Amino acid sequence: MVILADKAKDLRTVFRRYSLEAEPASPDAVIKTGLPSDPNFSKVAKGVIDGDAAAVESSLKAAFGAGIDPLTAINDGLIAGMNVVSDLYEKGLYYLPQVMIAADAMAVGIGVCEDKLGHPAEKKGLVVTHVAEGDIHDIGKEIVSALLAANGYEVINLGRDVPVEDVVNTVREKKPAMVTGTALMTTTMTAFPRIAARLKELGIVIPFVCGGGAVTREFVEAYDYGIHGVKAHHAPHLAAAAVKGKSWKTIREDYEDITGGYAYKW
Ligand code: B12
Structure with a gap:
């Protein structure tokens, strides 16, 4: 010893x-x-x-x-x-x-x-926000929700640790123009492709902007509907594009132009 x-x-x-x-x-x-x-x-x-x-x-x-x-x-x-x-x-x-x-x-x-x-009275469109199932990190999602509301979007903020089916059911019932997800852990971001797959099964097509510390562009673009949300203040620009009827593919491709000059880091 x-x-x-x-x-x-x-x-x-x-x-x-x-x-x-x-x-x-x-x-x-x-x-x-x-x-x-x-x-x-x-x-x-x-x-x-x-x-x-x-x-x-x-x-x-x-x-x-x-x-x-x-x-x-x-x-x-x-x-x-x-x-x-x-x-x-x-x-x-x-x-x-x-x-x-x-x-x-x-x-x-x-x-x-x-x-x-402030929250402008006239609503430009509906967006659903949430933090991935199993994840309680909600600071980024709160910023995203606040900026969307301040820019005139109606926001259904589902909170944190939201089960996949709750997100899917809300999108099915409320028919938002866009849905967002935030995940800070590598273990929880796996909920996003599951949400996208369930929406696809139900025949729902929608831009699904996924952000949060753990999330990468490569991960998000591996499933349909996924758009990598980089900064919270990009969210209102992306919502505007979705409300105008731009498809998830176009929003993904034109992300830099839509959000005002952000260049992806690979
Ligand atoms: C704060 C924090 C906590 C707080 C959370 C409080 C809260 N209410 O959120 C507390 C103390 C509770 C906590 C708990 C835990 N934490 Co913690 N935590 C952090 C910390 C220090 C900061 C995260 C943060 O809030 N960042 C600031 C926000 C603003 O960033 P953000 O959400 O990413 O958002 C930005 C962008 O991503 C973007 N964005 C986000 N969403 C969206 C969506 C759209 C549409 C768009 C456009 C943009 C966008 O906008 C924002 C910037 O503009 C990180 C460390 C780190 N380096 O990140 C660890 C960290 C995330 N935690 C970690 C861990 C492991 C845990 C615990 C498991 C610890 C434990 N042993 O219990 C638990 C989690 C329990 C659970 N089930 O979730 C790990 C995750 C590791 C991993 N990669 O998997 C990290 C990375 C620390 C580490 N290095 O180990 N944590």
């Missing part, structure tokens, strides 16, 4: 010497690197990182007062903050409870931006 313990100590020295055991990163350094430089956005982002919903709300209101629009505040403040949280989590510097508190602060921020964006 003693010999093994000594051996482990020796190995640690060897690992250190050859930099195989990295020095633990400091949270402050990660936060400093990830924070936006503009103070309007860095305060919002810091509120998310600290899980401080009150700070998120007050800094967003201050940003609106300084003339910043809610969409920019979402992208450059809230999402920037969540990206830092992701980084801290991946580096082992944040644990799940901290990520959950940050996610709650982020949700408060999305609500504040949603109120500011």
Whole structure:
């Protein structure tokens, strides 16, 4: 036993010497690197990182007062903050409870931006949004739903961890112009091809925009109806194309033009 313990100590020295055991990163350094430089956005982002919903709300209101629009505040403040949280989590510097508190602060921020964006009375068309079966990561879906509503679309937000059949039945009954899905896990995104296959079986043809951290273009384009949704703010442009009657194939092919210049990364 003693010999093994000594051996482990020796190995640690060897690992250190050859930099195989990295020095633990400091949270402050990660936060400093990830924070936006503009103070309007860095305060919002810091509120998310600290899980401080009150700070998120007050800094967003201050940003609106300084003339910043809610969409920019979402992208450059809230999402920037969540990206830092992701980084801290991946580096082992944040644990799940901290990520959950940050996610709650982020949700408060999305609500504040949603109120500011307002909901136009006239509805342009219906969209169904959901998070894949087995998956509870709903921040991206909430942003997508808020932006669609703010742009005049009626949204049926089915929530998170939505069974495949519930999505299919809602599409069958409500006949939306477009359906969206969000998945953050490689294990849950497999619900998307199952939804597409069930819709096809029922003879329903519809653009099905699938996004979320785990999802890739290659995966989504392997099944009919699938369009890879890259950024939440692309959703209203895609809905406009669907309402105009563009087919899922055309939307897939013309994604870059429709969403305003996004170039796919392969
Ligand atoms: C926040 C978070 C959580 C929170 C979720 C809170 C919430 N209400 O969502 C909590 C703490 C609850 C959580 C739990 C878990 N998590 Co988690 N979590 C994260 C984290 C840190 C950030 C995810 C996030 O919100 N990103 C920000 C949002 C805005 O991004 P987004 O949804 O992708 O949306 C963007 C785009 O994709 C796009 N988009 C999304 N949808 C759509 C749709 C359309 C139509 C369009 C156009 C665009 C679009 O728009 C947005 C940007 O504009 C990630 C780390 C990471 N690197 O992603 C891990 C991560 C996703 N989690 C992970 C895991 C494993 C878990 C747990 C299983 C952990 C556990 N052991 O319990 C559980 C999941 C339980 C379950 N069944 O779902 C893994 C998944 C690994 C994988 N690839 O399979 C990750 C990647 C961490 C990791 N590296 O291990 N998590």
